[in-house]
């Protein structure tokens with residue numbers, strides 16, 4: 305699943321590539337991705353809207369859209385929230401639609417990885433812009449989520465309202481996290497992944513952060529000291545910054561808007577490296593299930609307290 309570095313990389317690309325463009329048309333063969341409003345309303349409202357901003361909030365991509373009404377005031381702005389979930393990612397390029405019987409086949413016209421990498425071939429939605437370019441959502445597993453609502457209702461949207469502070473927010477400090485850790489008596493790793501606690505961290509960077517901090521993912525949160533808590537925060541920020549520079553991790557489905565892979569997989573410490581030697585001490589990386597999710601760690605560098 306795309307986490308902070310992957311979502312931010314896409315948002316930074318989109319800021320350069322789609323802000324200032326007007327959406328003139330829209331296609332999907334997977335209407336279930338649109339959660340709000342109905343497909344009919346979505347199709348009615350979206351065309352003619354100008355993209356004025358794109359931002360990342362947690363792991364969500366939030367487009368600010370200005371509708372082309374006669375009395376355009378900021379009251380008529382809409383937001384389109386997209387959560388890419390497990391395998392979704394936006395691509396910019398050109399695609400043709402071809403009817404074959406009752407099915408529509410999407411044919412990429414853009415050369416390079418958009419055409420050649422199969423992870424870019426699961427096109428579920430296409431947004432058409434006034435300058436002839438297109439923005440497509442590729443999503444193998446079809447879990448992505450799109451919501452279009454008036455901007456004035458954004459504060460009440462559960463997806464945004466329930467989010468905790470961003471990992472880079474000043475609100476995230478050792479006092480904040482320590483008090484949460486003290487109240488809970490479960491393994492630290494799943495708490496770190498709760499978006500209500502800290503937004504932006506998922507399974508990949510949760511494992512990587514704990515490795516750098518030298519904390520075993522199974523450590524009970526309430527036995528962590530304030531110093532160890534601070535170490536986790538600093539490690540998370542460090543590893544996320546590093547991954548941002550490398551444009552994210554593409555060991556799975558994630559690609560950037562050019563269809564290109566990120567480079568963090570090559571330098572990752574523990575995530576998805578079961579059986580491989582630790583980059584620091586050569587001990588074999590272990591995998592353990594915590595809740596439903598796999599956690600990877602080095603039993604030597606991350607001794608259980």
Ligand SMILES: [Zn+2]
Nearest residue numbers: 582585602605
């Ligand atoms: Zn090690």
